[in-house]
Amino acid sequence: MSPVFDDVDVAQPYDVFISYRRATGSQLASLLKVHLQLRGFKVFLDIEKLEAGKFDNMLVTSVRNARNFVVVLTVDALDRCLEDSECKDWVHREITTAIASKCNVIPVFSGFKWPQPERLPEDMRALVYFNGIKWIHDYQDACIDKLERFLCTERSGGSLSGTNSPLPDMKGVTHGNPRKDSDDGLDSTG
Numbered sequence: 001m002s003p004v005f006d007d008v009d010v011a012q013p014y015d016v017f018i019s020y021r022r023a024t025g026s027q028l029a030s031l032l033k034v035h036l037q038l039r040g041f042k043v044f045l046d047i048e049k050l051e052a053g054k055f056d057n058m059l060v061t062s063v064r065n066a067r068n069f070v071v072v073l074t075v076d077a078l079d080r081c082l083e084d085s086e087c088k089d090w091v092h093r094e095i096t097t098a099i100a101s102k103c104n105v106i107p108v109f110s111g112f113k114w115p116q117p118e119r120l121p122e123d124m125r126a127l128v129y130f131n132g133i134k135w136i137h138d139y140q141d142a143c144i145d146k147l148e149r150f151l152c153t154e155r156s157g158g159s160l161s162g163t164n165s166p167l168p169d170m171k172g173v174t175h176g177n178p179r180k181d182s183d184d185g186l187d188s189t190g
Contacts, residue, residue, distance in 0.1 A: 015041040016151065017066035017103070019094040024074040028110055028135060032070060035144045042153065059090070061095050068151050069098035070104045073112040073132070082119050096123045106150045107132030108143075 016036055020029035026047075033045045044062050063069060081092040083126070098105050109132055117128050133146050 003067075004179075013065040013067060014044040014067045015063065016064070016070055017098070018070045018072065019063075019098070020072035020090060021074060021077040021080075021091055023076075026073040028074065028108070029072045030179075031140075032072070032108065035140070036147070038092060039144070039148055047148045050127070053110075055166070057169070059094065063094050063097040063103070064101045066098075066103055069094075069103040071095060071098075071105065071107050071127070073107050073109050073110045077112060078120065080162060081121060081124060082115060085121055087123065091122065092124060095127055096121075099124065099126050104151070104153070105130045106147065108116040108135050108147065109133065117138050 018029045018032055020026060027063070029045060030047075033043045035041050044066060046059065071091075077091065080089045081095075084092045087093050087096060095105075105127070107127065107130055114128060117125050133143055133150070133152070135143050
């Protein structure tokens with residue numbers, strides 16, 4: 001291991017790896033990290049765990065070793081991935097690594113609109129089919145409760161959010177339907 005990373009054991013699995021676009025998702029990513037840590041999850045967030053120097057191998061290894069992969073999808077979060085056929089963009093690379101590693105992938109949406117699936121590189125198109133959670137600032141506790149249930153589903157060996165096994169239809173969950181805008185919010189039935 002590089003001496004730059006002596007204080008971080010990349011082989012040690014994290015409960016959650018949080019991926020985000022720095023320009024639009026850093027505040028929500030940091031908020032999710034704090035909430036999840038308060039609930040006892042071991043969370044990887046790059047600004048906290050990475051030191052100076054070469055970081056690419058450590059990031060990829062950390063994604064592979066994570067049980068859960070939370071991707072924060074904010075305004076324009078995937079725009080740089082659209083023409084990235086060589087997987088040079090870091091958000092693209094993190095998503096494809098998580099999918100290939102069979103992590104429990106959980107998108108968290110905030111002001112995000114899906115591009116047409118055919119515009120996404122083929123290696124990350126599966127992302128549009130993962131169940132996700134719409135972040136609603138006024139209902140942070142409910143959103144974190146739901147995220148924790150998605151994370152604990154993986155812990156207990158139940159259905160993963162990206163498999164064909166059905167998950168219960170829960171309020172506030174935005175299914176990864178690329179033809180539906182993810183701004184419908186919680187319903188008023190309960």
